[in-house]
Amino acid sequence: MTKRLGEKTIGYFENLGALQKQQYAVLAVLFDFDGTLTHPGSLNLSEIRNIIGCPAGKPILEYISSLPETESASAMATLDAFELEAAGRAVPNDGAEELISYLKAENIGMGIISRNTQAAIERAMRNFRQTRMSDFQVIISRDAEILPKPHPHGILLAAERMNVLPEQVMMVGDYIFDIQAGKQAKTL
Template sequence: MNRPLPASALPRAILFDLDGTLADTAPDLAAAVNLLRTARGLEPTPYSVLRPTASAGARGMIGAAFGLTPADEGYEELRLQWFDNYQNAMAVHSTLFAGVPELLKGIVEAGMSWGIVTNKPARFTDPLVGMIGLHEAGCVVSGDTTPHPKPHPAGLLEAARRLGVAPELCWYVGDDQRDVEAGRAAGMLTVACSWGYCGAVEPATWGADFLLASPVELLELLTSASVPAAVA
């Protein structure tokens, strides 16, 4: 699946999911939901159980910690309280994944743009990107920026519009199956990043154009394109 690219196949912009792709935010997401449990006299849910659900936000965290779905009684109250807990401590332990700063620097040096498309509400996205060093993104599209979150392509198409790049000249990178679905629906090449949270479905089954194990691999893919030799 992963192979050197011809220079003609290189993108003009790279769009990234946020949680589990650029940033390891699961520790703070998990802490926020475990505050709900301890406030109710319950033992914290093990981090190993919560981490794989982090890309699903409140639905994933509350589902893993309390066994509730959005259709269940009591879910909405927990969701609102989880939002408050998270907003109060959203960048205590969250960091960029190893290799991400180098990747973003390399993208810029290669003359490409980069941006963020996340299902995270702007209430959290806007402050968080500055707190963890992503303030140089060319655009930030949150889950409530457009009427439709991923896997709908609306957010990705809005990001391409803001960057002034045709969707077919963009790549989308994410750690969830819906990221690949959204990217394909937007007409973008897709990259599944197995360094992220990934959920219960194996990334190899998502149908992404590339499956990569680290941000460094993505940088290598972008910078190892074969350029035809000049004609004498």
């Protein structure tokens, strides 16, 4: 039996051309972490950019990956340290834990796809009251050997691990990379 997620608000989307309603089965929800499930703990990206020499407007992870190996390792260690410290100050976004509880009760699979490290995710999760890492079937961080968002690889890997099709997954995020990755993976 297919579970339906919030039929009135999520389960039906209007086809604007034909004005016909279509129903979509949501079997899994993948969340971005910072800014989606959490209020990030004041990560000073300008300071990080300045320290590692990343030009304004260039994504930090992509900049770091373009550096020679020794510089890349040093820049990544700097980013990791800043993120871990900020993760200690992160708090759940309003309604995040209630949504996770609802999805869990409805047996909707859940996962996290993040450009953060696993350690930063685990540290921030300690600030959740009801939600545990074990509530998520899959957590894919930048520690995984995958291309980061906006590449769809993480979403496709998560869908495979959750034994669902990408078309049965809803990707929820707060940044353009989340939207781009979701579209490329053909998620809802």
